[in-house]
Amino acid sequence: SAVISQKPSRDICQRGTSLTIQCQVDSQVTMMFWYRQQPGQSLTLIATANQGSEATYESGFVIDKFPISRPNLTFSTLTVSNMSPEDSSIYLCSGGDGIGYTFGSGTRLTVV
C-alpha cells in the first residue's frame, strides 16, 4: 500500500488567514481525496483531487474556501482559506489505486 506523508502535522492559525496542507504519496496513485474530521466527529469528504484538472467538491464545500491542487500523481495540496474557528478540525489526505485507501496522519488545525 502507498505511504502518505502530510505536513504540517498541526498548526495554530489566526482567523482570516489561510493555511496550505501538503500531501505526498510515495508512489503514483490514481485517486486522492481530502477529508475533514471535526472535533469528536467522523470523517467527511471534502473533495476528490483530480490530476491536471479542477477538484470535484462534495455538497457543502466550495473551491473558494478549500482550493485544491494536484499537479501530478504523487502530490496534492489543500488550502483552508479565510479561516474561522469553525474550521478547527483534522484534515486528512487519502490516496490509492483501488477501493479502500491509505490515509495520511492528518493535520490538526486550530483557528484562534
Added chain:
Amino acid sequence: AQSVTQPDIHITVSEGASLELRCNYSYGATPYLFWYVQSPGQGLQLLLKYFSGDTLVQGIKGFEAEFKRSQSSFNLRKPSVHWSDAAEYFCAVGVGGNKLVFGAGTILRVKS
C-alpha cells in the same frame, strides 16, 4: 442515500475479553466495506476490507469481520482484546467514484 451506522459510541471491554463492534450500512449496490482504526492523535489505519467472495474477512492485529448481506451488517470482531487496541474504530462503505462514507465511530476502552 448511502449511510453507515455504528450504534455504539463507546464500548468498554476487559483485557483478554472478546470484542464485537457493530456496523450497519445502507447502499443500493454491492457494497465495498472497510474498518479503520484511529489511535489518539493519529491518522487512520486500514484493518480490513471486503469486496467480494468469502464473507468472513481476516485483517491485521487479529481482527476479523463478517459481511451479512441479509442484515446489511459488517461487524468487527476480535477474540481477545489487548490494552493496545484502545482506539476509535470507523466502519466505512465505498460508494461511487471510489469515495468512502464513514460511520460516526466507536471508541473502544480496554480495562485491565
